[in-house]
Amino acid sequence: MTGELILAIDQGTTNTKALLVDASGRVLHQASIPNVVTYPQPGWAEQSATALVDGVKTVIAEVVAKAGDVRISGIGISNQRESILVWDAATGEPIGPVIIWQCRRSAPKCDALRVAGHAEIIEAKTGLALDPLFPAAKIAWLLDNVPCARTRSDRGELRVGTVDSWLLWNLTGGKVHATDHSNASRTQLFNTETLTWDADLCALFGVPQNLLAEVKSSDARFGVTADGVTALPAGTPILAMIGDSHAALFGHGVRSPGTVKATYGTGTSLMALTPNRVRSTHGISSTIAWSQGGKVQHALEGNISISGQAAAFVSELLGLEDAAALSALARSVPDSNGVAFVPALVGLGAPYWRADARGTITGMTLGTKPAHMARAALEAIAFQVADVYAAMEADMGSPLGELRADGGASRNPLVMQFQSDILGRPVAAAAAAEVSALGAAALAFSSLGIAMPGVPAAGHFAPQMNTDTAQKHRQSWLSAVTQTLATNDKQASGGKP
Numbered sequence: 469m470t471g472e473l474i475l476a477i478d479q480g481t482t483n484t485k486a487l488l489v490d491a492s493g494r495v496l497h498q499a500s501i502p503n504v505v506t507y508p509q510p511g512w513a514e515q516s517a518t519a520l521v522d523g524v525k526t527v528i529a530e531v532v533a534k535a536g537d538v539r540i541s542g543i544g545i546s547n548q549r550e551s552i553l554v555w556d557a558a559t560g561e562p563i564g565p566v567i568i569w570q571c572r573r574s575a576p577k578c579d580a581l582r583v584a585g586h587a588e589i590i591e592a593k594t595g596l597a598l599d600p601l602f603p604a605a606k607i608a609w610l611l612d613n614v615p616c617a618r619t620r621s622d623r624g625e626l627r628v629g630t631v632d633s634w635l636l637w638n639l640t641g642g643k644v645h646a647t648d649h650s651n652a653s654r655t656q657l658f659n660t661e662t663l664t665w666d667a668d669l670c671a672l673f674g675v676p677q678n679l680l681a682e683v684k685s686s687d688a689r690f691g692v693t694a695d696g697v698t699a700l701p702a703g704t705p706i707l708a709m710i711g712d713s714h715a716a717l718f719g720h721g722v723r724s725p726g727t728v729k730a731t732y733g734t735g736t737s738l739m740a741l742t743p744n745r746v747r748s749t750h751g752i753s754s755t756i757a758w759s760q761g762g763k764v765q766h767a768l769e770g771n772i773s774i775s776g777q778a779a780a781f782v783s784e785l786l787g788l789e790d791a792a793a794l795s796a797l798a799r800s801v802p803d804s805n806g807v808a809f810v811p812a813l814v815g816l817g818a819p820y821w822r823a824d825a826r827g828t829i830t831g832m833t834l835g836t837k838p839a840h841m842a843r844a845a846l847e848a849i850a851f852q853v854a855d856v857y858a859a860m861e862a863d864m865g866s867p868l869g870e871l872r873a874d875g876g877a878s879r880n881p882l883v884m885q886f887q888s889d890i891l892g893r894p895v896a897a898a899a900a901a902e903v904s905a906l907g908a909a910a911l912a913f914s915s916l917g918i919a920m921p922g923v924p925a926a927g928h929f930a931p932q933m934n935t936d937t938a939q940k941h942r943q944s945w946l947s948a949v950t951q952t953l954a955t956n957d958k959q960a961s962g963g964k965p
Contacts, residue, residue, distance in 0.1 A: 472541040474912045475531065475700070477524055478905035479547045479631055480712060481505065481568060481734055484520065486527035487902055488535050489909040491918050495902070499530035506565075511572035511814070517553045517562035520631065521638045529699040540700065542707035543639070543693070544912030546715035546904045547631040549654045552603035554610045554617065554679070555634070557627045560642050564614045566631065567606040570734070570773070570814055574605035575823055577673075581605075586672055593659045593666055595747070595754025597821045601771060603630065604656035604673040611674065621676050628679040630655065632709045639706060641694025647681040648688070649764055650714040653756035658683070660756055661745060663764065686710045686758040687915040708911035712904040713737035713769065714757050719907025720872045720898065721922015728860065728868050730853055731904070732875035732883075735817070736775040738856045740868060742766050750859035751819025760914065768863055770818035770856030775849045776876045778811035782845035786838050795880055798842040803941075806831040808948035809844040811852075819859040820953070828952040831944070849877050850887040851945040857891055871895045872925070874903035881927065889933035890942060899926035 471490055478485045481503065488497040501523045507513055532540075550569035555562045567573065578598050581587065587598040596602055607628055611617045620626050629637065630651045636644055652658040652665075657675060659666040663683075670677045684690060687708050695702035710718065717729040717739045728740045739757065745766045746754050757767035774781075776791075783794040810816075812825035829841070853871075861868050871893055877883045878897040888895040900906055900923045910920040931938070 472913065472916060472918060473538060474542055474544055474707070474909045475528065475540050476544045476546070476905040476909040476912070477528070477635070478712065478902060478908065479520060479524060479545070479635060480904070481548045484523035484527055485902060485905055486524075486531045487905045487909065488531050488540070489906065491913055491920055493906060493910070493920050493923065495900070497531045497534040498902070499527040499534070501526050505568065509573075511575070513568050513570040514565035515551070515568055517555070517566045517634060520566065521635065524635060525698050532699040540704060541916060542705040542912050544708040544908035545632055545635060545706065546710055546712045546908035547635065547651070549630065549651060549711040549713065550601055550603055551631050552606045552610075552628065553634055554607070554614070554626050554628050555637070557625055560637065563617060563626065564610050567610065569601055571606065572600045572814060572823060574609050575600045577605040577608055578823070581672060590656060590669065590672070592747070593661070593669060594653070594656050595660050595745070596654070596656050597751070597753065599817075599821055600823055601773070601817065602654065602656040604669065604675060608674045621679055624678055626679055628675070629681050632711075633681045636690055636706060636709065639693050639697060640691040641697055643694065644691035645681045646684050646690055648684055648686040648709045649756045649759040650686055650711040651709070652683045654711060660754065660766070685760060685762045687760045687911055689915065707915045708908055710758055710908055710911055713739055715904040715907030715911070716874055717741070717757060717767070717907070718911055719903040719923050720874070722872065726869050727872060728857060728870070729872050729874070732776055732849065732873065732877035734775070734777045736772040736849070736853060736875070737769060738853060738860065739767050739769045740860055740864070742768055742864070746863060748863045750862045751821055752856065752859050752863055753818065758911065768860050770859060772852045772856065773815060773817040774811045774813045775852060778809070778813070778848055779845050779877075781811070781813060782809065782841060786842065791876070794842050794845065795882060797839050798846050799882055801837070801839040801843055804844040804847055805835060805840040806833070806944070807836055807840045807844040808945055809841065809848045810948050810952045811845070811848050812952060818856050820949070822953060825952055828948065828955060830948045830951055846880070846883050847886060849883055850890050851942070853887060854890045854942065869893065872898065874898040874923070884927060884929045885932065888929040888931050889938050892931050892935065892938065894931075895929040896925035897927040897929070898923045
């Protein structure tokens with residue numbers, strides 16, 4: 469076998485994967501291992517830091533064994549974002565769990581900062597709404613709740629990092645503590661205008677700046693693998709690191725504004741490139757897509773907290789075996805018969821940003837059947853995407869075009885067709901399931917001066933629904949969201965109008 473090969477690692481929330489990829493984008497070998505998420509208290513979500521590293525080592529070993537005697541040119545890493553941990557700088561041992569992006573334990577800290585009037589300056593500096601989704605307040609929680617952590621951080625004995633930094637630290641044998649612009653921009657501690665860790669933000673959240681990683685270009689040579697750490701030879705370079713949603717946009721081959729990417733997973737992330745840094749006024753995050761050669765590419769992003777997980781949740785409620793059974797049930801009826809499911813199971817993300825919201829089902833009658841509930845669960849995925857898409861268009865000030873889809877729901881024709889109908893835009897579903905991993909591989913190849921092609925589409929969907937009918941469906945959904953938020957407002961006020 470000849471030519472350059474990249475080992476792409478995609479460390480996600482539910483799975484850790486490794487793919488051996490050639491410069492044409494062809495996947496030669498791959499391996500995957502599931503990850504465990506625990507929920508120790510209502511609203512809390514965490515993972516084992518050591519288990520994540522062990523999972524990476526396992527999938528690397530499996531791919532290397534399958535590949536045999538080949539030379540791997542380097543590693544590209546994509547990772548779950550907004551998940552954070554703290555570890556001992558000397559031993560490399562984590563001092564607590566990985567607090568993952570879904571966790572809401574830092575909500576009181578965010579509420580206190582909002583009441584104190586800091587939300588505006590935080591969003592102005594970072595482009596991110598003040599919300600428990602983002603890591604800054606989670607870091608403060610760890611430092612305040614793990615015994616002696618504050619004292620040890622003051623002595624410089626600890627390190628803080630997103631999952632990419634944690635993997636890099638371990639792969640290099642503790643020699644490199646770094647991250648890239650895409651991951652740094654999601655921490656709510658990084659000023660996306662000055663491109664530096666912001667001392668004022670660190671002070672507001674109570675995070676010592678000396679714990680944070682060095683920020684490098686997404687295609688930097690971050691370091692090399694240490695001897696005996698993995699099945700790879702010592703000295704294998706780590707050529708790229710990028711957040712998984714950003715990697716998916718790169719993997720789709722999007723390099724200029726106008727096209728929107730949606731990654732459908734546990735939650736859904738929509739992202740679109742912008743010509744420069746844009747301050748959102750419609751509930752969307754301004755973020756950094758990636759950086760190459762130190763040059764930063766800005767983007768708008770909308771994060772939906774629950775999408776694919778909504779389908780899994782309703783499958784369980786209905787006693788169905790899996791998502792395929794839910795989809796089959798949903799296809800047995802032409803529509804949801806007026807039923808709307810707002811899956812605010814951990815609050816609502818973009819464009820509403822209501823951490824206090826809770827899920828509702830509206831529009832049920834004596835004619836409502838389980839199939840209508842199944843249909844409503846799948847339609848909720850598309851409706852939430854449409855909300856974010858519309859907010860992005862408003863921020864951009866011009867129409868957006870095709871939606872490029874990847875992830876679990878992108879392989880469901882019912883969801884993709886309904887998505888196109890509700891958006892009134894074409895939708896292209898990716899041919900490959902692992903677009904984030906392929907994006908990390910493409911970025912690693914780019915650091916070698918090689919242009920890997922974007923992932924082609926396997927399915928194309930054009931709007932088929934009558935515009936008036938689509939608008940009626942959308943208005944019903946928006947009414948359900950309004951009702952959901954009003955119900956939570958009433959509960960928060962003790963039932964007073």
